[in-house]
Amino acid sequence: MASEQHQKHSIVIVGGGAAGLELATRLGRNLGKKGLADIVLIDAATSHIWKPLLHEVAAGTLDESELVDYLAQAHRSHFRFRLGRMEGLNRKKKEIYVSPTLNSQGEELIPRRTFGYDTLVMSVGSVSNTFNIKGVDEHCLFLDTTAQAFKFQKQLFESYLKNYIGKDPTSVKPLAIAIVGAGATGVELAAQLHEVTEVLSIYGLNEPGNAQLTIIEAATRLLPALPDKLANATRQQLSKLGVDLKMGCRVVEITEDGIYTQDGQFIAANIKVWAAGIKAPDWLKNLDGLESNPINQLVVDSTLKTSDDHIFAIGDCAACVWPGHAGNVPPRAQAAHQQAATLYKTLLRHLQGKPAVAFTYYDYGSLVSLGKYSTVGNLMGQLMGSVSVGGFIAKIVYWSLYKMHQVALHGHFRTVMLSLSNLFRRSVYSKIKMH
Numbered sequence: 001m002a003s004e005q006h007q008k009h010s011i012v013i014v015g016g017g018a019a020g021l022e023l024a025t026r027l028g029r030n031l032g033k034k035g036l037a038d039i040v041l042i043d044a045a046t047s048h049i050w051k052p053l054l055h056e057v058a059a060g061t062l063d064e065s066e067l068v069d070y071l072a073q074a075h076r077s078h079f080r081f082r083l084g085r086m087e088g089l090n091r092k093k094k095e096i097y098v099s100p101t102l103n104s105q106g107e108e109l110i111p112r113r114t115f116g117y118d119t120l121v122m123s124v125g126s127v128s129n130t131f132n133i134k135g136v137d138e139h140c141l142f143l144d145t146t147a148q149a150f151k152f153q154k155q156l157f158e159s160y161l162k163n164y165i166g167k168d169p170t171s172v173k174p175l176a177i178a179i180v181g182a183g184a185t186g187v188e189l190a191a192q193l194h195e196v197t198e199v200l201s202i203y204g205l206n207e208p209g210n211a212q213l214t215i216i217e218a219a220t221r222l223l224p225a226l227p228d229k230l231a232n233a234t235r236q237q238l239s240k241l242g243v244d245l246k247m248g249c250r251v252v253e254i255t256e257d258g259i260y261t262q263d264g265q266f267i268a269a270n271i272k273v274w275a276a277g278i279k280a281p282d283w284l285k286n287l288d289g290l291e292s293n294p295i296n297q298l299v300v301d302s303t304l305k306t307s308d309d310h311i312f313a314i315g316d317c318a319a320c321v322w323p324g325h326a327g328n329v330p331p332r333a334q335a336a337h338q339q340a341a342t343l344y345k346t347l348l349r350h351l352q353g354k355p356a357v358a359f360t361y362y363d364y365g366s367l368v369s370l371g372k373y374s375t376v377g378n379l380m381g382q383l384m385g386s387v388s389v390g391g392f393i394a395k396i397v398y399w400s401l402y403k404m405h406q407v408a409l410h411g412h413f414r415t416v417m418l419s420l421s422n423l424f425r426r427s428v429y430s431k432i433k434m435h
């Protein structure tokens with residue numbers, strides 16, 4: 001088995017998402033650049049996307065231009081990138097194991113490898129929780145990875161073509177799309193998909209109203225993270241768009257043709273999307289004895305350290321108590337961003353023999369983007385408490401979260417340039433991706 005050894009203090013970060021890539025970039029630009037530590041980022045994919053953009057990729061309203069290539073980012077930021085999927089850990093030997101990388105024909109490109117570490121950071125994110133419901137894995141589309149989002153986009157566009165082109169318009173049945181889960185992901189995706197059907201009809205590839213969108217949710221209200229007032233405003237907006245909201249409906253089985261619910265309904269659907277909750281990947285459970293919770297997240301203390309002194313966890317895969325609140329710190333991009341910033345300080349101090357920094361989560365509120373139709377949410381401030389926002393201000397704040405992530409990766413100047421170039425690109429190219 002191939003292995004990589006290092007002389008300097010070796011920090012291995014597994015997972016280059018909202019949390020891991022920001023941490024690798026910051027550490028690389030400081031410790032890596034000064035030659036004070038060896039920073040290695042390992043990810044199962046070759047490029048990064050900020051996950052809240054995935055529903056736009058799926059709907060085809062965003063293209064590959066938002067992807068960040070890990071190798072280029074590593075070169076610019078003085079860390080090393082290694083492609084591969086972590087599959088095991090030996091805490092005693094301070095080694096992690098990465099499975100062989102295969103191409104699409106199953107041919108081995110990179111053999112199984114071992115990486116030694118002095119400090120290990122786990123930031124492998126989360127996956128959809130299917131709750132072992134029959135048929136979900138086989139028949140649903142998911143929005144956990146870029147590959148899944150592109151698969152979704154392809155299937156969506158092909159379904160529109162199959163359903164409309166060359167058919168007698170009077171006999172065309174609407175394309176039925178059912179989304180399970182009325183959290184932010186399900187709601188935002190429904191609005192994006194509605195926008196796509198409109199654009200396709202403008203381009204002559206669809207009739208207006210030739211799609212039926214349904215959201216199915218076990219709880220009795222949508223958007224549990226937002227106050228009632230905003231959830232109601234969102235419900236009204238979705239109803240105006242013709243989205244059928246089936247609240248209080250528990251899904252019991254999914255088949256190729258549709259969805260069965262506990263109250264005996266059958267909802268026919270050509271495309272079924274699962275967006276009903278998350279869990280950390282199953283392989284984190286019992287990872288060489290590290291403590292985990294029932295949804296496989298690694299339990300961390302207030303300094304983001306796991307039950308092993310040399311291993312930290314940040315982002316969605318970490319279970320971090322949120323003092324004064326009923327649950328843990330929520331699995332959100334702003335939490336991932338803040339945890340990366342805190343752990344960065346801790347790791348700098350660690351090399352100087354200083355104690356770790358405690359993590360405090362600041363909830364700046366929740367925002368939900370309904371595509372071009374509206375953005376709603378609540379902003380939290382120490383002085384003002386919770387304030388409901390909508391319209392242009394909400395849109396700006398929603399985008400500022402992504403801009404903060406881009407600034408952490410590319411700096412201020414490049415972020416401004418990237419934003420301007422995207423603005424111009426969007427004014428020239430198709431509003432949706434059609435290939």
Ligand SMILES: Cc1cc2nc3c(=O)[nH]c(=O)nc-3n(C[C@H](O)[C@H](O)[C@H](O)COP(=O)(O)OP(=O)(O)OC[C@H]3O[C@@H](n4cnc5c(N)ncnc54)[C@H](O)[C@@H]3O)c2cc1C
Nearest residue numbers: 015017018019044051052085086124125315316331332333
């Ligand atoms: C469609 C969608 C919309 C969302 N919208 C919002 C929003 O509006 N606001 C908000 O705050 N949050 C939102 N979220 C949640 C937010 O995206 C996550 O909380 C955030 O991305 C978590 O960051 P992370 O670094 O923990 O994980 P991720 O960003 O998921 O990154 C995990 C990384 O680990 C890699 N990885 C996984 N397994 C392995 C392995 N075995 N070996 C090596 N690498 C591995 C993956 O390839 C990935 O690059 C949304 C999520 C989705 C899916």
